[in-house]
Amino acid sequence: MAGDRNIVIFGCSRGIGRALAEEYARRGARLVLLSRDQDAIAELQRAIEAQGGEAWSRNCDVSDAEDVQAAVSYARECLGGIDVAIVNAGVGGPEWMRDFRASEYRRVMETNTFGIANVLEVLIPVMRAQGGGVIAGVTSIAEVRGFPGSAAYCSSKAAASTLLESARVELRDFGIRVLTVRPGFVRTAMTAKNEFFMPFLMSPARAARIIRRGIERRRRIIAFPWPTVLLSRIVRVLPNALYDFAARRARSENMRS
Numbered sequence: 001m002a003g004d005r006n007i008v009i010f011g012c013s014r015g016i017g018r019a020l021a022e023e024y025a026r027r028g029a030r031l032v033l034l035s036r037d038q039d040a041i042a043e044l045q046r047a048i049e050a051q052g053g054e055a056w057s058r059n060c061d062v063s064d065a066e067d068v069q070a071a072v073s074y075a076r077e078c079l080g081g082i083d084v085a086i087v088n089a090g091v092g093g094p095e096w097m098r099d100f101r102a103s104e105y106r107r108v109m110e111t112n113t114f115g116i117a118n119v120l121e122v123l124i125p126v127m128r129a130q131g132g133g134v135i136a137g138v139t140s141i142a143e144v145r146g147f148p149g150s151a152a153y154c155s156s157k158a159a160a161s162t163l164l165e166s167a168r169v170e171l172r173d174f175g176i177r178v179l180t181v182r183p184g185f186v187r188t189a190m191t192a193k194n195e196f197f198m199p200f201l202m203s204p205a206r207a208a209r210i211i212r213r214g215i216e217r218r219r220r221i222i223a224f225p226w227p228t229v230l231l232s233r234i235v236r237v238l239p240n241a242l243y244d245f246a247a248r249r250a251r252s253e254n255m256r257s
């Protein structure tokens with residue numbers, strides 16, 4: 001496990017985060033589980049302990065800087081040091097310009113972007129003091145362009161990826177490895193709301209395995225699955241007129257109704 005024994009996961013009450021906790025628990029890691037849904041993470045903690053694993057849980061809202069500070073203190077008390085922190089917490093869902101609300105845009109940014117910023121602010125001095133560590137932030141392949149129906153989500157993930165990239169370059173000399181996780185489509189409560197075809201949809205367990213291996217290998221960018229990554233690269237470089245045409249055609253029904 002490349003010495004990755006003490007793991008903290010922000011946002012693991014369900015979906016990819018929960019699968020990551022299960023994946024790490026199976027490999028003997030000691031886990032601190034953080035999410036807003038205290039019942040769900042307490043149940044996950046009990047399930048891990050029933051399998052002979054070690055886990056602690058505490059509610060934490062990543063958009064609340066003080067809560068993040070308290071959660072990291074709790075994690076240090078439980079684990080001693082933190083080898084890997086995974087910031088997986090995220091919100092998203094269809095949002096259309098005809099109903100655009102700046103407040104809703106801000107809510108998505110508060111979790112998906114400022115959640116990662118809040119964790120970085122607390123963990124950088126902690127990891128510097130302990131001589132290093134890994135911070136993995138979960139963004140998305142959806143960051144490549146402003147997709148219709150996903151303005152806040154795409155913006156928040158693009159900003160988060162840029163933040164993580166600067167952090168990756170700057171923090172390397174302190175022994176802090178900053179990794180960016182960019183999943184394609186994964187079958188979770190978040191994607192259950194999508195009304196469009198999702199190519200190469202995968203299970204959360206498979207996504208968790210890929211992420212854990214990528215973290216173990218200290219991959220700067222853990223983007224998967226490769227056909228979706230390839231598709232996203234093509235979409236990124238499409239000329240604007242062609243992109244607008246294709247994106248409008250794909251979602252025209254939703255844009256008007």
Ligand SMILES: NC(=O)c1ccc[n+]([C@@H]2O[C@H](COP(=O)([O-])OP(=O)(O)OC[C@H]3O[C@@H](n4cnc5c(N)ncnc54)[C@H](OP(=O)(O)O)[C@@H]3O)[C@@H](O)[C@H]2O)c1
Nearest residue numbers: 011012013014015016035036037061062089090185186188
């Ligand atoms: N599913 C996909 O296809 C896909 C693709 C690309 C990227 N992603 C990203 O992967 C991550 C996990 O997504 P998912 O599909 O597993 O979604 P999900 O099933 O809806 O789970 C989201 C997790 O984030 C937690 N969370 C949300 N807001 C939070 C907050 N303010 N503070 C702390 N935890 C919070 C939720 O826990 P509580 O509600 O208990 O707080 C939950 O455990 C997200 O960052 C998402 O954007 C997903």
